[in-house]
Amino acid sequence: MSGPSRAxxxxxxxxxxxxxxxxxxxxxxxxxxxxxxxxxxSELGSTEMYSTSHMGSTAILRRLGYRKLVLQIGKGRVVxxxxxSTTFSLIVYRYKNSLKEDIKRADLIIxxxxxxxxxxxxxEGKPLVVVVNEKLMDNHQLxxxxxxxxxxxxxxxxxxxFYRCGN
Numbered sequence: 001m002s003g004p005s006r007a008x009x010x011x012x013x014x015x016x017x018x019x020x021x022x023x024x025x026x027x028x029x030x031x032x033x034x035x036x037x038x039x040x041x042s043e044l045g046s047t048e049m050y051s052t053s054h055m056g057s058t059a060i061l062r063r064l065g066y067r068k069l070v071l072q073i074g075k076g077r078v079v080x081x082x083x084x085s086t087t088f089s090l091i092v093y094r095y096k097n098s099l100k101e102d103i104k105r106a107d108l109i110i111x112x113x114x115x116x117x118x119x120x121x122x123x124e125g126k127p128l129v130v131v132v133n134e135k136l137m138d139n140h141q142l143x144x145x146x147x148x149x150x151x152x153x154x155x156x157x158x159x160x161x162f163y164r165c166g167n
Contacts, residue, residue, distance in 0.1 A: 016068035017061055018106035020099060022114040025076035028159045029112060029131050033071065034080040034090065062088060070102050100124075113141030113156065118148060128154040131162055 019033050061069065070091045073079060082092045096102070099120060103109060109121040113130045121128045130145045145156035 014067045015065050015107045016070060016105060017066050017108045017110060018070045018072070018099075018102045019110045020072040020102075020117050021074040021076065021112050022072075022117045023074055023095070024112070024114070025074050026112045026131075026133050027076045027078040028133070028135070029110075029162075030071065030073050030076050030078040030080065032131070032159045032162055033069065033110065034078075034092075066108065070106065072096070072099065072102070110162075113145045115144060118144065118154065122148075122153055129162075130154050130156040132156055132158055134158050 019029070021029055067087060068089050068091070071080065071093075073092060073094055075094065080090065080092050083090050099117075103121055103124050103126060106126060109126045109128045111117040111121060111128060111130055113132050118128065118130060130141075130148070132139070132142045132145050134142075145154070148154050149156050
């Protein structure tokens, strides 16, 4: 009887980030985490090109050891293409009946500041970075993010700050 295959051991060891925008759209966040056209493939020492603009802030994610990005895009108009390489994969979808499995599998959650999304991530005890949608008129998201940060539950930022951190 043999142990788990190399592929299954690598899948278990692959650090992942789950990004969710909930049931609404937050195109700025989706664009922010998927905006660069090239991804440096350190394993092969080459640059892999992709047809659309992928990998904006994934440069920082890769530097931090993350190799998988699962992106739930809701009803937004920005729709990155899923892809997989030997060193990084991007999985994109609009909705699922439940996000629980994606949250459980993730090592880090990046979310809009919707109360439901924040609470689901925090219930699982996952590290959470909330990106506030500054374009909302009555910005209850900022109030929620500030309060949860003050209580030590999460970190928060704007899309512009998140993007600057990745470049």
